[in-house]
Amino acid sequence: MFDSVPRCHLATLPTPLEAGPELDGGVRLWVKRDDLTGLGGGGNKARKLEFLCADALERGARSLVTVGAAQSNHCRMTAAAGAVLGLEVHLVLAGDRPEVPAGNQLLSQLFGAHLHFTGIDDSRWGELEIYREQLIESLIADGAAPYGIGIGGSSPIGALGYVAGFMELMTDLERAGIEPAAIITTSSSGGTHAGLVAGRALWQARGHAVPEVIAVGVAKGVNAGLPDIVALAGEALALIGADTGLVTADDVVVDPRWMGPDYGHPTPEGDAAIDLAARHHGWIMDRTYSGKGLSGVLGMIAEGRFAPGSDIVFIHTGGTPAVFAPGGAAVAP
Ligand SMILES: Cc1ncc(COP(=O)(O)O)c(C=O)c1O
Incomplete structure (x- = not known):
């Protein structure tokens, strides 16, 4: 199937x-x-990322860009997927950079992702998405071949x-x-x-x-x-x-x-x-x-x-x- x-x-x-x-x-x-x-x-998110990341690879992406709440599990798992597949990962996160990262942020950093703190509130998903779109544009300009994943990976592919x-x-x-x-x-x-x-x-x-x-x-x-x-x-x-x-x-x-x-x-x-x-x-x-x-x-x-x-x-x-x-x-x- x-x-x-x-x-x-x-x-x-x-x-x-x-x-x-x-x-x-x-x-x-x-x-x-x-x-x-x-x-x-x-x-x-591991189940969704199996399909999303395969699509990214097929399209020749070299980086993944996604977005989420400050303690996003989806972002942390995308960071891990990037580590498995050898793709650079950019995470657009709600809130401000903490003095000491913890929980999902700590793991995302450990997995080698770039964490972009937006200062935007956790539940303002529209604003976070706009930030992600802007980041994708600048990564395209830098030649990073980004693949965008929307909030929660909840596209038809995901x-x-x-x-x-x-x-x-x-x-x-x-x-x-x-x-x-x-x-x-x-x-x-x-x-x-x-x-x-x-x-x-x-x-x-x-x-x-x-x-x-x-x-x-x-x-x-x-x-x-x-x-x-x-x-x-x-x-x-x-x-x-x-x-x-x-x-x-x-x-x-x-x-x-x-x-x-x-x-x-x-x-x-x-x-x-x-x-x-x-x-x-x-x-x-x-x-x-x-x-x-x-x-x-x-x-x-x-x-x-x-x-x-x-x-x-x-x-x-x-x-x-x-x-x-x-x-x-x-x-x-
Ligand atoms: C632990 C956990 N449970 C449930 C969900 C909800 O899944 P979905 O976003 O597909 O509705 C999420 C999404 O972020 C999650 O991280």
């Missing part, structure tokens, strides 16, 4: 599917450990990572004899979610029963319907020659209730979910993404959203290095 698109090997796949605790109403939680994709500390990821998960589940009621992921720039719903539609078109896919939105954009997940999924499907109309608006479910006041602002529910994950299984979740995502899963289960005895899969999309940045965890004294 993916033969028509270039892909390079960056991630350690398949990632494990682990059994979690039984929760309210006998609902069983399973966790797909995409925090263990390997590349530069792991996380969901979303292919999670079309493939959905297929991998279905294979895991078939082997384990599990038929989940839902697959739940954390969503911020939308590419993971779009890839999953595209993969789900393909799987269904092949005659399989499919679970619901639910996104827990942790950024204002995705919670307001941006990007358009139906369009993004359709464009991803087009790249592999599939029917672009397979995904409809009914397939796109975003639960916006777990973000709290804004992207990157910790919530009590998120911190409680982080504690449960850590103490139950040694799972490490962060306060911007996976912790809030899991809080959504727990909240939906507590509301009785799933039938008693159902299996639910949460995709642990990563975020581990952010735990080691200032304020990255709420640890009781």
Whole structure:
């Protein structure tokens, strides 16, 4: 299915599917450990970068330029991909240069990336993108042959990572004899979610029963319907020659209730979910993404959203290095 698109090997796949605790109403939680994709500390972006970086190489790029929040996991993993592939990496980051880099920034620097601090606020993605465009222009003028990757790598090419990821998960589940009621992921720039719903539609078109896919939105954009997940999924499907109309608006479910006041602002529910994950299984979740995502899963289960005895899969999309940045965890004294 993916033969028509270039892909390079960056991630350690398949990632494990682990059994979690039984929760309210006998609902069983399973966790797909995409925090263990390997590349530069792991996380969901490794899957997207396999397709994005292959496209960059095919186009003759010598450098990668991307953008993100101050503690962007996507930027850190792009830095690692550049180190693997021998490409120079430029990261346009929110915030100011810290005196001592920590978490994702520390790793990005270790991987040899150039960090461009913009002084722009974490959630002002439009302004960050403009900065990235300007940087690309100056790199072109310098002959650096840059390849631009938009926020979160959530282009149709990037979303292919999670079309493939959905297929991998279905294979895991078939082997384990599990038929989940839902697959739940954390969503911020939308590419993971779009890839999953595209993969789900393909799987269904092949005659399989499919679970619901639910996104827990942790950024204002995705919670307001941006990007358009139906369009993004359709464009991803087009790249592999599939029917672009397979995904409809009914397939796109975003639960916006777990973000709290804004992207990157910790919530009590998120911190409680982080504690449960850590103490139950040694799972490490962060306060911007996976912790809030899991809080959504727990909240939906507590509301009785799933039938008693159902299996639910949460995709642990990563975020581990952010735990080691200032304020990255709420640890009781
Ligand atoms: C740890 C983690 N989880 C989830 C996401 C959300 O993925 P997406 O941007 O594809 O919606 C991100 C994106 O930055 C992330 O770093």
